[in-house]
Amino acid sequence: MENHPVLVAPSLLAANFLELGKEVDMVNRSEADWFHLDVMDGRFVPNISYGLPVIAQIKKKAQKPCDVHLMIEEPEKYAADFKKAGADILTVHLEACIHLHRNIQQIKGLGMKAGVALNPHTPVGMLENVIRDIDVVLVMSVNPGFGGQTFIEQTYQKIRQLRRLITDNHAHALIEVDGGIGTENAGQLIQAGANVLVAGSAIFSAADPEKTIHALKTSAQ
Numbered sequence: 001m002e003n004h005p006v007l008v009a010p011s012l013l014a015a016n017f018l019e020l021g022k023e024v025d026m027v028n029r030s031e032a033d034w035f036h037l038d039v040m041d042g043r044f045v046p047n048i049s050y051g052l053p054v055i056a057q058i059k060k061k062a063q064k065p066c067d068v069h070l071m072i073e074e075p076e077k078y079a080a081d082f083k084k085a086g087a088d089i090l091t092v093h094l095e096a097c098i099h100l101h102r103n104i105q106q107i108k109g110l111g112m113k114a115g116v117a118l119n120p121h122t123p124v125g126m127l128e129n130v131i132r133d134i135d136v137v138l139v140m141s142v143n144p145g146f147g148g149q150t151f152i153e154q155t156y157q158k159i160r161q162l163r164r165l166i167t168d169n170h171a172h173a174l175i176e177v178d179g180g181i182g183t184e185n186a187g188q189l190i191q192a193g194a195n196v197l198v199a200g201s202a203i204f205s206a207a208d209p210e211k212t213i214h215a216l217k218t219s220a221q
């Protein structure tokens, strides 16, 4: 069993938006580590979620870092706006960036942690030349665009490969996994080398979301 701390990032995509303030309070009270905020543009992914004004409102109440996952084309056009809205960690998709190295430098230059997300079909080897520059690798364990999808089993092998790439390059990036995660697969993901578990439906559809967050936090024990 790996002995690095497990971080939990509830995905507000699955929250009750009519009660958003209460959902943010719940995450603040819980053992969760980050707010995971999914931005979709209807172009990079076949869905549209929420954007800058909603994130700015969440930021006013959030007592934990805001981890913003951009599922959008041309993310470089909006990086400064997401910084202003309150993003602490800004993740762009490798598949959406023609100049990934430049995009990473832009995010860090704006004072945010830089993340790079990989779609399920994208090999981890594509990160070899930037792995030392980034703070987070977001491994999508479903095809991005929707919550509530089935976890892709191939993800375990991908996390093991990524852990090797990080170790071999003496890099510090955290491995974050997103999609179809719950208490049933959390332990195995941590064992494979993941650091951060993103969960939407498993947390916000649970009878007791705080208890589920606790179960995810302690899934490696």
Ligand SMILES: O=C(CO)[C@H](O)[C@H](O)COP(=O)(O)O
Binding pocket: 011, 013, 014, 036, 038, 069, 142, 143, 144, 145, 146, 147, 148, 149, 178, 179, 180, 181, 198, 199, 200, 201, 202
């Ligand atoms: O990025 C996402 C979708 O693109 C969501 O964060 C992810 O799917 C989490 O939702 P769930 O835990 O319900 O699968």
